[in-house]
Amino acid sequence: MRKNKNTMAQMPLVKVNKLTKTYKDGDTVTPVLHGVSFEIEKGEFVAVMGPSGSGKSTLLQILGFLDGYTDGEYFFEGKLATSYNKDEVAEMRNKKLGFIFQAFNLLGKTTVLENVKLPLLYSQVPEKEWDTRATRAIASVGLSHRISHEPSQLSGGEKQRVAIARALIAEPSIIFADEPTGNLDSKSGKIVMEIIQKLNDEGHTIVLITHETSTAEHAKRIIHIKDGNIESDTRIHEQRKASLNYIK
Amino acid sequence: MQLKYHVKTAYTGLRTNKSRSLLTILGIVIGITAIIIVMSVGEGAENLILGQIEGLGATTISIDPGKQPQGPSSYAEIYTDSLKERDIRALKNPSNVQGLRDLSPMVIQPVSMVYGDETERASVVGTSEVFADITGTYPDLGEFFTEEDVRQKSRVAVLGFKIKEKLFGLSDAVGETIRMKDQSFRIIGVFPSDSASLFSMDDMAVIPYTTGQQYITGTSHFNSMLALAKTKEIVPRVVADIEATLRESHDITDPDNDDFNVSTPEDAAAIVGTITTVLTALLGSVAGISLVVGGIGIMNIMLVSVTERTREIGLRKALGATERDILLQFLFEAVILTAFGGIIGIILGALISYAAALVLSSTVASDWAFSFPLWGAFLGFSVSAAIGLVFGIYPARSAAKKSPMEALRSE
Numbered sequence: 174m175r176k177n178k179n180t181m182a183q184m185p186l187v188k189v190n191k192l193t194k195t196y197k198d199g200d201t202v203t204p205v206l207h208g209v210s211f212e213i214e215k216g217e218f219v220a221v222m223g224p225s226g227s228g229k230s231t232l233l234q235i236l237g238f239l240d241g242y243t244d245g246e247y248f249f250e251g252k253l254a255t256s257y258n259k260d261e262v263a264e265m266r267n268k269k270l271g272f273i274f275q276a277f278n279l280l281g282k283t284t285v286l287e288n289v290k291l292p293l294l295y296s297q298v299p300e301k302e303w304d305t306r307a308t309r310a311i312a313s314v315g316l317s318h319r320i321s322h323e324p325s326q327l328s329g330g331e332k333q334r335v336a337i338a339r340a341l342i343a344e345p346s347i348i349f350a351d352e353p354t355g356n357l358d359s360k361s362g363k364i365v366m367e368i369i370q371k372l373n374d375e376g377h378t379i380v381l382i383t384h385e386t387s388t389a390e391h392a393k394r395i396i397h398i399k400d401g402n403i404e405s406d407t408r409i410h411e412q413r414k415a416s417l418n419y420i421k
Numbered sequence: 422m423q424l425k426y427h428v429k430t431a432y433t434g435l436r437t438n439k440s441r442s443l444l445t446i447l448g449i450v451i452g453i454t455a456i457i458i459v460m461s462v463g464e465g466a467e468n469l470i471l472g473q474i475e476g477l478g479a480t481t482i483s484i485d486p487g488k489q490p491q492g493p494s495s496y497a498e499i500y501t502d503s504l505k506e507r508d509i510r511a512l513k514n515p516s517n518v519q520g521l522r523d524l525s526p527m528v529i530q531p532v533s534m535v536y537g538d539e540t541e542r543a544s545v546v547g548t549s550e551v552f553a554d555i556t557g558t559y560p561d562l563g564e565f566f567t568e569e570d571v572r573q574k575s576r577v578a579v580l581g582f583k584i585k586e587k588l589f590g591l592s593d594a595v596g597e598t599i600r601m602k603d604q605s606f607r608i609i610g611v612f613p614s615d616s617a618s619l620f621s622m623d624d625m626a627v628i629p630y631t632t633g634q635q636y637i638t639g640t641s642h643f644n645s646m647l648a649l650a651k652t653k654e655i656v657p658r659v660v661a662d663i664e665a666t667l668r669e670s671h672d673i674t675d676p677d678n679d680d681f682n683v684s685t686p687e688d689a690a691a692i693v694g695t696i697t698t699v700l701t702a703l704l705g706s707v708a709g710i711s712l713v714v715g716g717i718g719i720m721n722i723m724l725v726s727v728t729e730r731t732r733e734i735g736l737r738k739a740l741g742a743t744e745r746d747i748l749l750q751f752l753f754e755a756v757i758l759t760a761f762g763g764i765i766g767i768i769l770g771a772l773i774s775y776a777a778a779l780v781l782s783s784t785v786a787s788d789w790a791f792s793f794p795l796w797g798a799f800l801g802f803s804v805s806a807a808i809g810l811v812f813g814i815y816p817a818r819s820a821a822k823k824s825p826m827e828a829l830r831s832e
Contacts, residue, residue: 230829234829239824239825239829263746264741266738266740267740267741272740272828274829278732278733280733283433292741294430294742295737295740295741295742295743351829
């Protein structure tokens with residue numbers, strides 16, 4: 174176990190090498206990613222930016238083990254993504270990957286507590302720990318007072334905070350956020366981004382997909398994608414500082 | 422994921438769509454209800470008939486002329502004249518048949534009965550003085566005829582309840598005279614009503630068999646004989662003795678050539694059992710068709726539900742659900758639905774059967790009793806759960822194949 178940790182420390186959390194993705198629909202072949210390469214270290218906060226159709230969502234699906242790739246290599250914690258079987262992929266999504274969706278994806282007519290507990294249902298975590306963990310996760314997004322509410326009784330921002338708590342509960346290695354502020358007004362969006370930033374400050378690795386510059390500004394590093402290629406990959410320290418000032 | 426969470430998740434999913442869930446199971450509910458009613462009423466009818474057969478007495482043995490009918494073509498052989506007076510003497514001889522308590526020959530013929538201006542067609546049954554003892558039915562007005570009447574070929578008659586009412590109305594019949602085949606018969610008794618009985622004497626007039634042979638049928642053979650064994654235990658031996666005696670008396674060596682047929686209430690009960698089983702199976706299979714239709718309904722709605730919940734399925738997969746988890750969730754939804762429908766059907770079926778039993782017992786047969794076949798309830802429950810399994814597997818598989826990327830689609 175210890176040895177394993179050491180190896181993990183030496184290698185990047187995520188490493189993609191000449192990754193390509195082509196969609197086939199009958200005779201029509203649509204290339205989406207043309208050989209993308211980059212690495213993400215543990216604890217990074219990366220924003221992937223690009224116009225719609227640029228391939229950023231496809232990249233997220235591949236990184237999040239929701240879809241396969243056509244060519245190239247994707248290593249997660251040093252292990253090739255294609256070496257996992259179906260059940261191992263499900264276990265990966267459950268244990269190592271957290272998702273925050275644009276459309277929140279909360280179960281209707283189900284309380285905040287039950288929604289947050291959902292990933293634990295598919296995990297090996299003993300049931301007696303579920304409530305404690307869920308309550309802690311809900312408290313960390315500041316929604317303890319809404320714990321027994323149903324999604325229909327919550328505002329958009331609150332819904333997304335529930336989704337963040339759900340993504341946190343299994344203590345994943347990386348959190349993917351797909352346009353988390355896309356369905357929110359700017360005020361709620363800000364609160365959500367502050368929470369995501371706080372998670373990063375606490376050590377969580379975050380990959381954020383967005384087309385809004387204001388949202389991307391919270392990240393430490395911005396990867397611009399256009400037409401399936403990486404256009405630029407920049408680390409932004411000043412902006413990071415600026416947003417820290419903003420929080421104060 | 423543990424089984425109880427699958428069940429819990431499935432149950433929650435169903436509760437979220439309460440009214441749809443209830444509509445979905447309607448077909449199953451109706452099917453199971455129908456099956457339970459068929460079974461309950463079928464068993465009630467069987468119990469009623471068997472009760473009446475047993476009411477004849479477990480020691481009653483009937484001897485009929487002709488072969489035991491093996492098929493429609495051999496029914497004609499029932500009408501033979503093989504049973505005669507000499508057979509009675511042979512059977513009544515204790516060295517031939519041991520343990521015989523009573524024996525009564527029977528002649529039966531439909532006749533017109535005339536009293537004043539009234540004419541009614543009914544059966545006249547000629548029998549011996551022990552007939553009342555054998556059937557356990559005694560006149561409640563007047564009395565039954567005696568051995569003396571049989572010997573004397575007396576023209577006396579005991580009337581069934583209904584034929585008495587038809588001829589005499591409310592007025593007294595005992596002591597009056599009716600005419601049958603241009604002979605006058607003095608009424609010496611009237612039977613009480615026994616309309617519910619399988620072998621009702623309501624529409625009969627009972628006379629001494631000697632009188633019947635002389636004045637009504639003009640023949641010397643019998644249409645049937647009723648015998649009574651001393652105890653229930655010796656019935657099989659008495660039957661064997663009767664058969665041996667009749668074979669000897671009729672010079673028959675091969676039992677296949679018997680020109681008579683001896684049967685007990687147990688034989689009759691077995692036949693009734695077969696008939697009701699066949700009828701129940703027939704009606705049950707008709708009801709079964711509605712279960713298949715119900716099952717297809719379930720499949721249909723489940724498929725709609727899977728399509729509608731594509732996003733939920735995608736989310737669950739993105740959060741770590743395996744294909745097996747999703748498959749089991751939807752399979753359990755289908756099974757819980759149909760099993761619940763089965764339970765409702767069983768309860769409804771029992772209630773309706775109970776109501777039917779109340780109605781039947783107050784109209785058709787007063788001794789009709791409500792019976793609820795437990796194995797029928799068990800069968801109904803298992804069948805409905807099995808339907809959920811069979812018709813749920815296809816929608817559940819299509820749910821399991823959904824992509825987790827569905828969760829990423831924006832609304």
